[in-house]
Amino acid sequence: MNRLDGNAMAGDLREIFAFDVTAAEYTCAGCGAAEAIGALMLWGQEMGRVARCPHCDDVVLRLVRATDRVFLDVRGAVRLELPLAGS
């Protein structure tokens, strides 16, 4: 299966959130590295995606789409840091 970057998730995340999550920085629950969501290693397609930390391979984020809802699992990130609009 083809590996992509976290930025390929931008559309799916932007459908859920009012801001661009791919420009946010996560802190990895596994190794503590801080990195842009856009830099995650991404697998899967629009029905289900798994994003791993490029520093330790731990799963940071999972996004699963059903017919009428979306499941977002972010247990691999202990925090998100977001640039505010205009900054």
Add this chain to the structure above:
Amino acid sequence: MARAALSGRLIWRAATVTEARQESPSARTLVLDVPDWPGHLPGQHVDVRLTAPDGYSAQRSYSIASAWRDEKSATVELTVQRLDDGEVSPYLTDVLEVGDQIELRGPVGGWFVWREAQRRPVLLLGGGSGVVPLMAMVRARGLARARQPFRLIYSVRTPDDVLYRAELPRHVRDDPGFDLYLNYTRKAPEGSPNAPMRVNVATINTHGWPAEFEPDCYVCGPTTFVEATADILVALGHDPKRIRTERFGGTS
């Protein structure tokens, strides 16, 4: 609050093809009219969704090739490379006609983008149709008459595969501080001093920026190209935090 959050979400819009330009035997640029287009930054992409009569749908991401001009402009250009076993791209390159509509969502992605406020030199590395978002950056820089030095290393298989082949030399001529190096991996043009080869340490060392300049690096292309190239940049001393990558799903 909830209302404001909802209105900020992304929706699918119907985009109309107003023009189609063949860029190479296997790539085509679609000029799309998208009502209420909010504008975009170079490097951003859109998601395209095709739905069959039986309800089956397929979604793909495509980089925006054009720079955004002004508020009056509702035009977005996508350059699509045909993947012969692809589900979506052959439809976009061979079937879709002027006047047809497709579903589109975007612009999205705020990470693999270049903003004019970035003052550092820029090194762009594109493999195949990975040049598309980099072209948006080159166009945006030209449009803004920006002065940050840009270098583009663009790797293609053969001379026939070069996208924007008429426009790129114009940027070299008209945009001060923009340099282009074309690398051929399978067949070089007649009379070229270089044998075909993949982008290697020497290519980037010669045609990129020294790591001491701390350039912002953007790498886009097939996974193998992106990984090899990003590894070379790190080996040459570039800060991994300044290297942004965008792999695309197609095979190289």
